[in-house]
Amino acid sequence: MDGNGRWATKHGLPRAVGHRNGVEAVRRTVRAAIELGIPYLTLYSFSSENWSRPMDEIDDLMGLMKRFIRRDLAELHQAGVKIRVIGERTQVDPELMALIDEAVELTTSNTAITLIIAFNYGARGEIAKAARALAEQVAAGTLKTSEINVDTLGAALDTAGIPDPDLLVRTSGEKRISNFLLWQCAYTEFVFLDAFWPDFGRELLEEAIAIYRARERRFGGRSKQSVM
Structure with missing residues (x-):
């Protein structure tokens, strides 16, 4: 979800306004999904690299996350949304972490859609953490090195139990994935849109899906027509 700040600059507004409009785009996109x-x-809401931003901007982003949970949790729960959060808990305000845990626990049995929030997340860190976990199992004698494979490593990732993404959409014209789901996106189709995230909603989501459906997915072998 990229381009909140540039959207604000384009409209002659403070960056904080861009982030607030980005939250509105989240609401539209979840409803559309x-x-x-x-x-x-899966929404990449805050990366592990975002801590390098100015502190006032970080504080605003954390405040937006708190307000989003407090304002939207009941509605999301009623709509059958199951919330799951991936990423590190370190550095996160305890009050915000408690709200996140409450949202996850409340919605754990919902089945309409699984909304994965990548918060304080970085894919390299996720893979390193999974490797450490497997190494600790080997050291403890509960896992053999010969048993470490694609499946065991995948099961140690934050996304264990979640299917790999079919489609990744990045807004604002940036054409890179910026440390997002590096392991999981091995065969994901990428769509890069010029629109800034605050302008995103059902129309642009459907446009990205149409591009995805028109592609042939090969998975290293024979081509397969994309389906949703």
């Missing part, structure tokens, strides 16, 4: 029958939606 439910209506379109998308079973999993």
Whole structure:
């Protein structure tokens, strides 16, 4: 979800206004995903590298996350949204972490859609953490080195139990994935849109899905027509 700051600059507004409009785009996109029958939606809300931003901007982003949970949790729960959060808990305000845990626990049995929030997340750190976990099991004698494979490493990632993404959409014209789901995106189709995130919603989501559906997915072998 990229381009909040540039959207604000384009409109002659403070960056904080861009982030607030970005939250509105989140609301539109979640509603659209439910209506379109998308079973999993992952949003990259705050990366582990974002801590290098100015502190006032970080404080604003954390405040927005708190307000989003407090304002939207009941509605998301009623709509059948299951919330899951991936990323590190370190450095996160305890009050915000408690709100996140409450949201996850409340919605754990919902089935309409799984909304995965990548918060304080970085894919390299995730893979390193999974490798450490497997190494600790080997050291403890509960896992053999010969048993370490694609499946065991995948099961040690934050996304264990979640299907790999079919489609990755990045807004604002940036054409890179910026340390996002590096392991999981091995065969993901990428769509890069010029629109800034605050302008995103159902129309642009459907546009990205249409591009995805028109592609042939090969998975290293024979081509397969994309389906949703």
